[in-house]
C-alpha cells in the first residue's frame with residue numbers, strides 16, 4: 001500500500017481495527033469490562049493526570065468503543081471521535097463543552113423532533129438558550145447572532161422532510177463570526193455527505209440510525225473536525241481556561257486539533273456519564289462495515305418508491321430531494337450526488353383518516369418511531385410523535401394531518417411498491 005488514504009469502502013471495514021494482539025481474534029472483541037489494571041502506581045497517576053493515553057474505566061474509554069471512534073473519525077475525515085450512549089447524548093455533550101449559563105446557540109428549524117424538544121425544554125435548565133433560524137434562509141442565521149452565540153446547529157439532511165441544508169453557506173457565516181458550526185449528519189451518514197468537506201467544525205451522529213443500520217442498538221458519536229481555534233478564546237472556557245482538576249492544563253493547548261473530543265470525553269463523559277456499552281459498539285461496528293453498500297441501496301430504493309408514490313392517485317405530494325421536481329433537488333445534486341437518503345414524507349389526499357388507514361394496512365412496512373433500519377418503516381406523525389401539538393404547530397413542523405414519513409429499507413423495491421399500492425387501495 002502507498003501512503004494514500006484508503007478509500008471509503010476500505011475505511012468502513014478496516015479503520016481503527018487490527019487483529020487482537022493477545023488472541024489473534026480478527027473481528028473486534030467486545031471488551032466487556034468496567035475497568036483496567038494499571039501497570040504500576042506511576043502509570044495510574046499519569047493516566048489520571050492526562051499525561052498518558054490509556055484505559056482507566058469504561059465510562060471514559062473502552063477498547064471496543066475506541067475502534068468505533070477511530071472508524072467514524074476516519075469516515076468523516078475528522079481528527080478524533082467520542083462514542084456515547086445515544087445521539088441525544090452526543091448533542092448534549094458537545095453543548096456542555098461549548099456553552100455557559102446564559103449563552104445562546106442558533107439552530108435550524110428543520111430538525112429531528114427530539115432535538116427540538118431537547119433544545120426548547122431541557123437545555124433551558126442549564127441556561128442554554130436556543131434561537132431558531134430558517135433552514136432555507138442562511139441570512140436568518142446571521143441575523144440571529146449576538147455576542148453570546150456559541151454555536152450554529154443544523155442537520156445535513158433534515159429529518160423528517162428530507163430537506164437538504166446548504167452547509168457551505170452556514171459555514172461561511174459561522175467563520176465570518178468565528179462561531180463553530182455543528183452538523184448532525186445522522187440522516188446522510190458520511191457515505192452521502194461529509195460535512196467537514198463543506199466547512200463544518202463538529203459532526204454529531206445518532207449511530208442508532210444508518211451508521212448501525214439494523215435497528216438493534218442505541219448509540220451516538222461526536223466527531224471533532226479539528227478546525228476551530230479554541231486556544232486563547234475566552235468565550236469557550238471549558239477548552240481555553242486552565243483545568244484545576246488536571247493541574248492547570250489548558251485542553252486547547254495540550255491537545256490542539258482534537259481538544260474538543262478530549263473535552264467531550266474527560267469533562268462530558270467523566271462528569272455526566274452517558275457511556276456507550278461495548279456490546280453496542282460491537283454491533284455498530286459490524287453495521288458500519290456494510291455502510292456504503294446499504295446506503296446506496298437505501299437511496300436507490302427510496303427513489304424508486306418516491307417515484308411510484310409521486311404518480312399515485314391517492315397521494316397529494318411527495319417531499320424527496322432525489323426527485324427532479326423537488327425544490328431541494330439542486331442542493332441534493334450538489335451535496336449528495338449518490339442519492340438523497342432514505343427518509344422522506346408524503347401527503348395523502350384523504351388526510352388524517354387516510355394516514356391512520358395506511359399505517360395499519362401495510363404488511364412489509366413496520367409502523368414505529370425509528371429510521372435507518374434494514375426494514376422499511378412508516379409513521380403517521382399526527383397520530384403519534386406529534387399527537388400532543390395543535391394543528392397549526394403540527395403543520396409548522398411538517399407533520400400536518402395528511403403527512404406520513406417513510407424510512408425506506410433494503411427489501412426488493414417491487415415488494416415495497418406492491419405493499420404500498422395495496423394499502424393505498426384500502
Ligand SMILES: *Cc1c(COP(=O)(O)O)cnc(C)c1O
Nearest residue numbers: 086087088112159186206208219
Ligand atoms: C434519532 C436522531 C437523534 C437522536 O438520536 P438517539 O440515538 O435516538 O438519541 C438525533 N438526530 C437525528 C437526526 C436523529 O434522527
